[in-house]
Amino acid sequence: MAAETSPKRVVQPEISEAEDGRMILNIGPQHPSTHGVLRVLAKVAGETIEEAECDIGYLHRGVEKLIETKRYYQGMTYTDRTDYTAAPANNLGYILAVEKLLGIENEIPDRAHYLRMIVMELARIYGHLIWIGTHALDMGAMSMFLYAFREREKISGLFEEGCGARLTTNFFRVGGVGRHDDPPGWLEHVQEFAETFTVEEFDTLLTDNELYKSRTKGVGIISTEDAISIGLTGPSLRGSGVEWDLRRHRPYARYNEIDYKIPVFTEGDVYARYMVRLNELYQSRSMIAQCVERARDLRGEPANANLADVVWPEIERVSGWQPDKRSGDMEAMINHFKLVIEGYKPPAGDAYFGVESPKGELGFYFVSDGSGIPYRCHIRSPSFVNLSSLKQLVEGGLMADLVACIGSIDIVLGEVDR
Amino acid sequence: MPFGTGIIKGMAKVLGIGSREPVTYHYPENPRPVAERFRGMVGMRRDEVTDLLSCVGCGLCETACPNEVIHIDTSQAEDGTRWVERYEFDLGRCIYCYLCIEACPVDALQVTHAYHTLTPDRSELVISSEEMMEMWESQDRFLFERYWNE
Ligand code: SF4
Ligand code: SF4
Numbered sequence: 001m002a003a004e005t006s007p008k009r010v011v012q013p014e015i016s017e018a019e020d021g022r023m024i025l026n027i028g029p030q031h032p033s034t035h036g037v038l039r040v041l042a043k044v045a046g047e048t049i050e051e052a053e054c055d056i057g058y059l060h061r062g063v064e065k066l067i068e069t070k071r072y073y074q075g076m077t078y079t080d081r082t083d084y085t086a087a088p089a090n091n092l093g094y095i096l097a098v099e100k101l102l103g104i105e106n107e108i109p110d111r112a113h114y115l116r117m118i119v120m121e122l123a124r125i126y127g128h129l130i131w132i133g134t135h136a137l138d139m140g141a142m143s144m145f146l147y148a149f150r151e152r153e154k155i156s157g158l159f160e161e162g163c164g165a166r167l168t169t170n171f172f173r174v175g176g177v178g179r180h181d182d183p184p185g186w187l188e189h190v191q192e193f194a195e196t197f198t199v200e201e202f203d204t205l206l207t208d209n210e211l212y213k214s215r216t217k218g219v220g221i222i223s224t225e226d227a228i229s230i231g232l233t234g235p236s237l238r239g240s241g242v243e244w245d246l247r248r249h250r251p252y253a254r255y256n257e258i259d260y261k262i263p264v265f266t267e268g269d270v271y272a273r274y275m276v277r278l279n280e281l282y283q284s285r286s287m288i289a290q291c292v293e294r295a296r297d298l299r300g301e302p303a304n305a306n307l308a309d310v311v312w313p314e315i316e317r318v319s320g321w322q323p324d325k326r327s328g329d330m331e332a333m334i335n336h337f338k339l340v341i342e343g344y345k346p347p348a349g350d351a352y353f354g355v356e357s358p359k360g361e362l363g364f365y366f367v368s369d370g371s372g373i374p375y376r377c378h379i380r381s382p383s384f385v386n387l388s389s390l391k392q393l394v395e396g397g398l399m400a401d402l403v404a405c406i407g408s409i410d411i412v413l414g415e416v417d418r
Numbered sequence: 419m420p421f422g423t424g425i426i427k428g429m430a431k432v433l434g435i436g437s438r439e440p441v442t443y444h445y446p447e448n449p450r451p452v453a454e455r456f457r458g459m460v461g462m463r464r465d466e467v468t469d470l471l472s473c474v475g476c477g478l479c480e481t482a483c484p485n486e487v488i489h490i491d492t493s494q495a496e497d498g499t500r501w502v503e504r505y506e507f508d509l510g511r512c513i514y515c516y517l518c519i520e521a522c523p524v525d526a527l528q529v530t531h532a533y534h535t536l537t538p539d540r541s542e543l544v545i546s547s548e549e550m551m552e553m554w555e556s557q558d559r560f561l562f563e564r565y566w567n568e
């Protein structure tokens with residue numbers, strides 16, 4: 001055992017030596033079905049898992065600490081790299097927390113909110129699609145994976161059209177959406193996507209599939225009480241019968257102005273969590289259509305707050321390489337230099353903001369000491385908290401169900417380890 | 419519903435989808451067109467008047483970059499003239515966030531659609547302002563074409 005041969009680096013202290021026919025099985029960290037670099041140590045008796053222990057940290061990059069060394073506007077580039085399956089959701093969490101810290105939440109124009117919501121819901125579909133594809137692949141449904149990625153590719157294209165990047169979007173800016181205001185035709189493309197997005201296809205392929213049902217129904221059950229006491233959030237919690245969605249219960253942006261349902265299933269098993277996510281795909285699709293409509297009505301209105309001491313760059317006012325464009329606005333130039341070099345300085349204090357990311361409650365907590373660099377940044381990542389339920393899900397179950405359970409809580413190791 | 423109905427329904431769906439047009443691109447022979455806003459490598463504008471670097475050496479891009487990609491040295495002559503001695507861009511560290519472009523007050527840094535950084539040697543990824551200007555002028559050319567053709 002590793003614990004004996006290398007006493008300096010004890011990596012599996014929790015599970016004791018196997019005895020009387022028990023075996024300790026090491027799953028991961030390089031196993032495709034662990035959805036990243038997760039290592040699970042399972043003590044098995046035959047096919048039954050008696051004890052399971054997660055070993056994480058393989059993807060730890062110190063994102064929080066890195067953010068504490070950067071100005072606020074730079075820190076956002078790192079949030080793309082925590083939950084990389086739905087980067088704009090992290091961007092939004094970060095931005096909203098900084099806006100709260102600055103105390104400018106009420107100054108954000110409506111159009112910015114709707115654009116953010118469009119991107120956020122696209123990100124939810126984006127995140128759920130990768131989940132539905134890989135989870136179904138784990139369960140042996142190969143074609144789902146291909147179709148999910150085909151649809152996902154369209155969203156990548158929309159992100160690319162909107163902000164220039166497909167994966168690491170860095171989409172929003174404090175005060176609005178920065179330079180990533182909707183380009184001509186973008187809203188139409190989003191609407192076209194919302195109209196043609198084929199959730200029904202996934203529904204037909206999986207929901208009634210007897211093989212899928214027999215692999216997932218009654219597997220990995222977590223009760224409502226346990227789910228709450230562990231701190232599960234997002235679809236995993238709603239699969240256990242708790243109606244808790246930050247979009248509705250702690251509304252941000254303009255989520256309280258559009259219509260949507262919160263799918264809740266009470267069984268608490270893998271299938272219930274699948275049903276929640278599947279129904280969220282339907283909901284997000286209709287939310288996107290509503291938001292596009294509102295954003296269209298607001299066309300022509302600004303997408304950035306009119307706050308000279310926060311919103312940068314004022315590149316139109318500053319930049320002057322074409323003589324006819326030159327504004328010669330010295331005040332703006334000085335302000336721009338100040339903003340880039342010092343960053344905006346929130347007043348001393350702290351702020352927490354949680355958004356409903358595709359995985360659950362994604363929160364950013366900042367402590368400011370009044371300088372342009374956060375004194376402390378903490379990320380409450382849903383994957384990390386949700387992963388702590390794995391022990392409960394798999395213990396007592398079959399080895400083959402482990403894969404279904406890991407898949408069903410939708411973890412991203414970039415976010416678990418940060 | 420008798421057992422197997424769901425499976426058969428799914429199979430029928432798969433067969434139906436199989437008859438659709440392919441959605442993939444055959445990269446690299448036939449790369450996918452990129453969007454107008456696509457964030458490729460950062461290029462540098464060549465000044466129309468002087469035909470040289472349009473950077474004024476203010477250093478804002480260096481400050482705004484979260485990854486220490488850009489290194490600038492500036493010099494000043496005795497008569498007070500200033501110029502950019504060295505402009506170095508380490509593509510290997512760049513995360514294409516474009517904060518530098520947003521920061522540049524004279525629009526010297528420019529968006530390009532070039533994205534092939536194929537090279538067997540990391541040190542080749544440190545490019546000079548001259549290469550950045552070439553990249554901006556030729557937009558989508560392969561940066562390390564020679565390796566690509568090999
Ligand atoms: S794109 Fe981002 S990482 Fe690259 S040089 Fe500019 S600021 Fe730095
Ligand atoms: S911000 Fe623009 S002008 Fe200033 S140093 Fe960078 S490239 Fe040159």
